[in-house]
């Protein structure tokens with residue numbers, strides 16, 4: 435199967451007519467996406483926009499009601515093994531094997547990925563070092579902090595050197611130093627031609643990291659394109675985002691006349 439090409443170059447992810455309903459709730463309402471390869475891509479949107487549902491369907495974790503997804507030219511639902519060999523995923527609320535140490539977790543992940551033991555050891559040692567986790571290699575995952583869990587999850591997702599890496603809110607709960615470390619690893623990874631797709635609602639982060647952005651709201655893609663295209667005339671991505679998702683501009687505190695101030699307690 436051939437990989438698609440667009441004006442922006444080869445396509446890493448192509449989504450066509452993707453739908454997902456949960457009972458009456460439409461989480462994803464027939465979206466189309468074309469994400470170029472070799473870019474740092476941000477999927478942004480307010481709470482409940484459908485980002486996690488979309489990423490779950492794109493990575494083969496959740497079956498769509500309708501529509502198709504191709505990752506590097508392979509259909510996610512017809513050819514899941516090919517796709518899963520080529521992608522790394524850091525899902526939201528990642529469940530880890532808590533009673534393994536970080537080292538054991540990577541050793542296990544590497545063997546599941548079919549990597550030879552010595553190669554897993556070599557890669558794991560480097561990942562522990564670069565992600566500033568070396569001291570935690572023999573510690574049980576159950577005793578890891580939130581940031582350490584994100585980092586070991588990222589290490590597990592990178593171990594087999596995937597072509598496309600999907601990260602759901604990778605910086606949530608991560609301190610600025612760890613965030614900088616994760617960022618450095620991801621920048622190096624995309625500089626070598628790999629693709630990162632990550633979801634976030636932190637616009638400053640997306641603006642500083644991504645060169646391609648898709649904005650989602652109420653289950654639909656409002657706009658997708660280069661950062662400059664999506665930002666348009668707006669002074670920042672945050673402003674463009676507020677205009678796109680239709681922020682009401684209403685003073686959020688004006689109705690809370692009982693809040694603060696002492697009077698009428």
Ligand SMILES: Nc1ncnc2c1ncn2[C@@H]1O[C@H](COP(=O)(O)OP(=O)(O)OP(=O)(O)O)[C@@H](O)[C@H]1O
Pocket residue numbers: 456459460461479480481482483484485486487488635
């Ligand atoms: N398993 C589920 N069952 C029922 N409704 C769901 C389920 N998963 C998601 N939804 C609903 O689908 C919509 C989209 O949710 P989703 O988690 O994809 O949004 P999101 O953009 O990732 O939000 P957030 O930024 O808050 O994580 C929401 O209205 C949510 O309540």
